[in-house]
Every structure is written in structure tokens, then in C-alpha cells.
Amino acid sequence: MTDVLLIEERGDVDWVTMNRPESLNALNPELVEALASYFEGLYRRHDRRVVVLKGAGRGFCSGLDLTSGTADPDWAKTAPLQAGMATQRRIGDIYRAMRRCPQPIISLIQGAAAGGGLSLALASDIRIAGAKAKLNCAYIRIGLTGADMGSSYFLPRIVGLSMASELLLTGRFVHAEEALRIGLVSHLVETDQLDQTAEGLIQHMLRTAPFSLRLTKEALGYAVDAPSLDAAMAMEDRQQILTSQSQDHIEAMTAFLQKRDPEFGDK
Numbered sequence: 001m002t003d004v005l006l007i008e009e010r011g012d013v014d015w016v017t018m019n020r021p022e023s024l025n026a027l028n029p030e031l032v033e034a035l036a037s038y039f040e041g042l043y044r045r046h047d048r049r050v051v052v053l054k055g056a057g058r059g060f061c062s063g064l065d066l067t068s069g070t071a072d073p074d075w076a077k078t079a080p081l082q083a084g085m086a087t088q089r090r091i092g093d094i095y096r097a098m099r100r101c102p103q104p105i106i107s108l109i110q111g112a113a114a115g116g117g118l119s120l121a122l123a124s125d126i127r128i129a130g131a132k133a134k135l136n137c138a139y140i141r142i143g144l145t146g147a148d149m150g151s152s153y154f155l156p157r158i159v160g161l162s163m164a165s166e167l168l169l170t171g172r173f174v175h176a177e178e179a180l181r182i183g184l185v186s187h188l189v190e191t192d193q194l195d196q197t198a199e200g201l202i203q204h205m206l207r208t209a210p211f212s213l214r215l216t217k218e219a220l221g222y223a224v225d226a227p228s229l230d231a232a233m234a235m236e237d238r239q240q241i242l243t244s245q246s247q248d249h250i251e252a253m254t255a256f257l258q259k260r261d262p263e264f265g266d267k
Helices: 029-041 073-078 081-100 116-122 138-142 151-159 161-170 176-181 191-206 210-223 229-244 247-258
Strands: 005-010 013-018 050-055 105-109 112-114 126-130 134-136 187-189
Touching: 005 029, 013 029, 029 081, 050 191, 081 116, 105 116, 105 191, 112 116, 116 134, 116 151, 126 176, 126 191, 138 161, 151 161, 176 187, 187 191, 210 229, 210 247, 229 247
Parallel strands: 013 050, 050 105, 105 126, 112 134, 126 187
Antiparallel strands: 005 013
16 A cells, blocks of 8 residues: 555455554654555455455554644644544544445554554454564653553453453553463464464364354444343344355355365355
8 A cells, every 4th residue: 555554466356554663653643544545445345355454564553653743742732632542543544444344454563552552452353473562551651641542342242351450550561471371362372383373273263154254243243232131132143144145154064064165255
């Protein structure tokens, strides 16, 4: 898309690299716009089945670029309130689009994932940490609230309210081993094994029916906010009936009985 965001299509999978390694892939206006536009564009792109998000160099994403114009204290003092809100909302569009897009997103976290960079990982469906990964809610460390870019929504649902409160209120770093222990990430591997670990998960996903994979992410998104078991199961019932009427379901059942790999047509 741009020099700051590299998209490599490997078959049905997009490998997306934030490419500002000199700043640990900090979010400047150009990278914010590239990420928001990319994820917004995925909503109807059913040809793209999985997304892998990573950072170039030794970091994942260090959060907002504090050297960019909109992060400058003088700009914050003199800019109209509406301009600040517009900037805040556009950055937030990234995370909303990540949850809305039907493709599962795997984040590969090497080095720092701080502030808005942590939120990129939190908005993903699967997080894999390298051995040197470290994550924190950096916002509160620069005189803002710890709750920003979905952190107060995502963290309690991922690690529980008590741990989320600790991380948001202190802004302390969580290193890779602790991140695995508290369930913030699902895998911890050596940094040079991040891509390979993602590939293993991707192959499992690509063996599923495309429609089923998309609706599973959708069901999880609804269920995490479901007011009751009945509400969650109503969504599950809907998804099962929808997928049961697809040609890919028939193909999957036939392939299972014939002990062969299915050939999906996304129908």
C-alpha cells in the first residue's frame, strides 16, 4: 500500500508489515491512515482468508509517534478540540475495523508492543509472542488515562478485570513469559520462530470452509458481549443453520467420510 505498510499476499493470506523500524513502527499519521484504510478494505474481501500482522525490525509497534505533529504538546494546546477528537477517532478506526473484518488476525509480537501498539495486538484474534516481547499500556505514563484505543474493552475480556486493572493503572511492562502465563498471548516462541508458528495455525485455518471461518470470528465477537447464554446460543444456532445450507458443508462432510482433503468453493 505505502512504504510504511507492506502487504505480501501469500496465497489466501495477507502478511502485513508495519515498516517504520527506525521508530519501532510508531504510529505516525501516514501509518495510521494506511492501517485504517487496509483493515476497512477487508470487510468484503473474502478472497483474503487470514491476516498476519507484524512489525519490521526489532519491535512490533511502540504506539503513537510522539515526534509527529499531532503528538506535539504545542499542537495539543493550540489545535481546536474538534481536531484532536478527529485524530483520536481516526486512530480508533483501526481497531474497530480489525474487529469488524471477517478475517482472523494473527499478531506476531517481537520487542515492544506499547500503547496503541498493544491495542493492535489486543484487537487481533491470536497473539504470538517472541521471547523478547514486552507489552504495556503506555498511555498513563504520559499523563493520559490508561484506557485508550480499546484497552479498557479488550484487556478485561482477555486477562480478567483484576489483571487488566493492574496493567491499566500502572502502565508497567509485561514481558513474554508473564504474557503467556496470564493469557495475554497464546504462544511464546523464539523470535526467529514467529513466522513458522503462525504458518502452523494458518494451515489449520485454511483447511476449514471459508464461510465457516468467517462466521466463527463473527460469533466470537457477538458472544463476548452476549448478555446471556441464551443470547450466545441464539447466534450459534443462526451460524450453524447458515453453514449447514452451504455447498462447502456438504463437501466437508463428504471429504471426511471419504478420508480426503476437502475442496472448498466458498459456496
